[in-house]
Amino acid sequence: xxxxxxxxxxxxxxxxxxxxxxxxxxxxxxxxxxxxxxxxxxxxxxxxxxxxxxxxxxxxxxxxxxxxxxxxxxxxxxxxxxxxxxxxxxxxxxxxxxxxxxxxxxxxxxxxxxxxxxxxxxxxxxxxxxxxxxxxxxxxxxxxxxxxxxxxxxxxxxxxxxxxxxxxxxxxxxxxxxxxxxxxxxxxxxxxxxxxxxxxxxxxxxxxxxxxxxxxxxxxxxxxxxxxxxxxxxxxxxxxxxxxxxxxxxxxxxxxxxxxxxxxxxxxxxxxxxxxxxxxxxxxxxxxxxxxxxxxxxxxxxxxxxxx
Amino acid sequence: xxxxxxxxxxxxxxxxxxxxxxxxxxxxxxxxxxxxxxxxxxxxxxxxxxxxxxxxxxxxxxxxxxxxxxxxxxxxxxxxxxxxxxxxxxxxxxxxxxxxxxxxxxxxxxxxxxxxxxxxxxxxxxxxxxxxxxxxxxxxxxxxxxxxxxxxxxxxxxxxxxxxxxxxxxxxxxxxxxxxxxxxxxxxxxxxxxxxxxxxxxxxxxxxxxxxxxxxxxxxxxxxxxxxxxxxxxxxxxxxxxxxxxxxxxxxxxxxxxxxxxxxxxxxxxxx
Numbered sequence: 001x002x003x004x005x006x007x008x009x010x011x012x013x014x015x016x017x018x019x020x021x022x023x024x025x026x027x028x029x030x031x032x033x034x035x036x037x038x039x040x041x042x043x044x045x046x047x048x049x050x051x052x053x054x055x056x057x058x059x060x061x062x063x064x065x066x067x068x069x070x071x072x073x074x075x076x077x078x079x080x081x082x083x084x085x086x087x088x089x090x091x092x093x094x095x096x097x098x099x100x101x102x103x104x105x106x107x108x109x110x111x112x113x114x115x116x117x118x119x120x121x122x123x124x125x126x127x128x129x130x131x132x133x134x135x136x137x138x139x140x141x142x143x144x145x146x147x148x149x150x151x152x153x154x155x156x157x158x159x160x161x162x163x164x165x166x167x168x169x170x171x172x173x174x175x176x177x178x179x180x181x182x183x184x185x186x187x188x189x190x191x192x193x194x195x196x197x198x199x200x201x202x203x204x205x206x207x208x209x210x211x212x213x214x215x216x217x218x219x220x221x222x223x224x225x226x227x228x229x230x231x232x233x234x235x236x237x238x239x240x241x242x243x244x245x246x247x248x249x250x251x252x253x254x255x256x257x258x259x260x261x262x263x264x265x266x267x268x269x270x271x272x273x274x275x276x277x278x279x280x281x282x283x284x285x286x287x288x289x290x291x292x293x294x295x296x297x298x299x300x301x302x303x304x305x306x307x308x
Numbered sequence: 309x310x311x312x313x314x315x316x317x318x319x320x321x322x323x324x325x326x327x328x329x330x331x332x333x334x335x336x337x338x339x340x341x342x343x344x345x346x347x348x349x350x351x352x353x354x355x356x357x358x359x360x361x362x363x364x365x366x367x368x369x370x371x372x373x374x375x376x377x378x379x380x381x382x383x384x385x386x387x388x389x390x391x392x393x394x395x396x397x398x399x400x401x402x403x404x405x406x407x408x409x410x411x412x413x414x415x416x417x418x419x420x421x422x423x424x425x426x427x428x429x430x431x432x433x434x435x436x437x438x439x440x441x442x443x444x445x446x447x448x449x450x451x452x453x454x455x456x457x458x459x460x461x462x463x464x465x466x467x468x469x470x471x472x473x474x475x476x477x478x479x480x481x482x483x484x485x486x487x488x489x490x491x492x493x494x495x496x497x498x499x500x501x502x503x504x505x506x507x508x509x510x511x512x513x514x515x516x517x518x519x520x521x522x523x524x525x526x527x528x529x530x531x532x533x534x535x536x537x538x539x540x541x542x543x544x545x546x547x548x549x550x551x552x553x554x555x556x557x558x559x560x561x562x563x564x565x566x567x568x569x570x571x572x573x574x575x576x577x578x579x580x
Contacts, residue, residue: 052400054580078402088393093325105314106401146397 003066005030005154005185006051010060013046013209020046021209023060030153033176033186035200037289043209044189045086048156051187052083064154079107082152084143086159086189090131096142097127100149107150117145122171136163144172148179155179155186173199197285205292212292217285221259224291226283228262230255232269233277244268311403315411316418323381323419332377332419336427339373340366344431359435360534363447366428367530370455371523372491374424378462379469382416383483386470386575396580405575413463413568420459428452447534450553454529457560461522462487464567471574494521515551522563529556 006028013021021043028034038044049055050062053069064081067074090099100114118124121141126134134142140163147155161169176186176199188200197217205213205220213220231254239245244265248255257265262280269275283291323329343365389395398408432448466483473479498517518524532553 049396049580054396054399072404075402075404078400081400083397083400085393085397088397090392090394091322093322102314102318103397103401106311106398106403108310108402 004028005032005065006187007063008047008050008060009062011047011050011057011062012059013050013055014058019209021050024206024209024211026204026211026214028185028187030185031180031183032202033180033188033200035196035203035285036187036189036206037191037203037285038206039191039293042206044206045158046209047206048083048158048187048189051154051156052081053078079150080153082147082149082155082157084147084155084157084160086162088143090139090142090146092132093130095128095130096123096134096138099131099142100127100145103146104149109150113149114145117148118142120148120175121145122168137165137168140164141168144175148175151182151184153184155184156189157186158189159191160188161190169195194284194286203285203288205289207293207296210296212296213288217288220288220292221283224283224288225259226287226291227256227258228283229279229281230257230262230265230269231279231281232275234275236274239269239272239274242268311407312411312414315403315408316414319385319412319415320418323416328381329419329423332423333427335373335377336370336423337430339369340428340431341434343369344435359444359447363451363530363534366451367527371458371527374420374455374459374526375462375491375523376487378420378459379466379483379487381419382412382463382466383470383479384476385412385416385467387473387476387479388470390580391476399580406572409467409568409572409575413460413467417460417463420463421456424452424456424459428455450557451530454526454557454560457557457564458522458526461560461563461567464564464571467571468567468574471571471578490521490523495524498524519559522560525556525560525563529553529560532556 004027006026008024008026011021011024012019024043024047026034036044036047046055050057051064051069053062053064053071053074056070062069064074065077067077069077091102094102096118097111097114100118101111104110104114104117115124115127118127121144123134123138123141123145126138131139131142140160144157144160147157161172164172173195176188179186188196190196200217202214202216203220204211213223215223230248235245235249235253240249245255245268248257248261248265250256255265266278266280269278344362386395389398399405428448428451432444432452435444435448436442465486469479469482469486473482498514501517502514515528518528528551532551
């Protein structure tokens with residue numbers, strides 16, 4: 001637990017003159033689940049490739065399980081890493097079982113192991129069929145089964161829930177929770193998705209190859225200082241006229257309250273007998289994400305103004 | 309080694325599944341049996357023609373077919389997987405680029421080798437049963453070995469194309485041009501040089517130039533062992549050059565190793 005499983009120190013990567021990642025710092029502990037968020041082209045995939053050792057950093061250090069992942073001596077540890085690429089078309093003319101057996105053998109596992117994984121992701125019934133007959137969701141499950149080969153210590157999943165129905169998504173998050181208890185570290189790369197919040201320990205938001213924010217969702221939320229939505233039922237005129245309510249209420253009768261005033265407002269509202277119901281919604285991950293992106297955008301325009 | 313075998317096994321089974329092995333074997337068998345028995349039909353007789361004529365006609369047909377088949381079989385090996393995203397995925401596995409390259413080469417090369425052996429071997433066997441002459445086995449032996457090397461050479465060349473191309477369709481176009489160049493343009497250019505050069509091209513210079521084309525080396529291997537009376541044209545000149553069949557086979561082998569080594573270097577520097 002002391003040494004991080006993955007460690008990036010000032011890692012930078014350029015594609016020709018274009019900086020894809022600049023000075024990324026990240027420590028991922030064993031059994032930790034990190035959500036990596038950013039829009040298309042933010043550098044998520046580049047970061048995963050760096051950790052996988054498919055590409056090498058131009059500057060800084062990347063260490064995975066105590067080794068440099070792009071080094072030849074680190075190949076054997078690749079059997080302990082699972083990766084689900086964002087777009088992958090498996091060999092269409094092979095059956096699901098043949099595809100997974102091939103990948104399993106390359107990691108030193110057996111066909112039996114492949115069968116078990118197909119059962120785990122719920123496509124065992126279709127393992128004798130050619131992959132070209134699979135639906136998008138089934139292909140995604142096959143990809144996940146592929147990433148789970150060999151009980152990896154580190155999982156890098158690029159858009160894992162794309163194409164999955166709500167049931168399959170829930171099953172997927174269950175698997176992630178289960179792997180986490182077994183000590184597997186997971187990097188979940190995604191656009192912000194509802195439901196991901198309770199399954200990740202920390203979130204990292206990147207844009208243009210730079211880290212915008214890194215921390216637990218509670219930390220990010222606090223740092224962003226986003227207001228809480230309070231939706232009471234049965235507000236009366238008397239309540240509405242009170243200065244503490246009036247300051248925050250909108251035409252729909254909802255209150256947008258800064259975090260530090262939340263309890264004060266709630267106490268006042270709850271003391272009133274006329275309220276029939278009340279809902280409190282903290283800023284969700286999506287809003288936090290939008291906040292940091294807008295912040296970065298704002299900084300950029302400021303900088304160009306200063307430059308001009 | 310396990311990794312190479314796993315990849316080779318997969319590629320070989322792909323070749324079986326796609327009916328590549330079956331089609332290539334059939335093409336070669338029909339071609340060689342047909343030429344063996346009906347090669348003389350043009351001169352009014354049907355039946356077994358002389359061994360030299362058979363080999364000469366087989367070689368001049370195979371020299372077009374084998375490179376085309378090998379290029380078709382292998383041009384999308386890497387660019388296809390790259391487009392599908394499995395190439396990137398495979399490289400995150402405990403599998404080196406060379407292991408992937410050689411695995412594919414052994415698998416697809418296995419298809420070519422087996423098809424050549426079965427297809428041409430069939431007619432060699434038929435002829436041997438009828439005549440019982442060991443010269444037949446020896447001559448066909450050289451033919452089959454050189455045909456296999458020619459196929460492997462173009463498999464390696466196809467890998468170079470596949471690793472350099474960014475799209476499957478481009479790789480297909482380049483493969484076609486490559487075939488056209490080695491099968492036709494090269495010899496035409498050589499002929500033009502032979503006729504056009506004022507001082508006249510020396511025989512050894514011509515032979516040396518022919519070493520630059522694996523298809524020509526293949527032709528030389530097979531024609532060198534025959535009576536030159538059955539062979540016409542520019543080749544007849546070159547046949548009299550003092551290269552033995554073993555030397556020619558070694559040069560053909562170099563034409564397998566060199567493109568494969570270049571493919572390995574290209575793969576190593578490939579951006580993903």
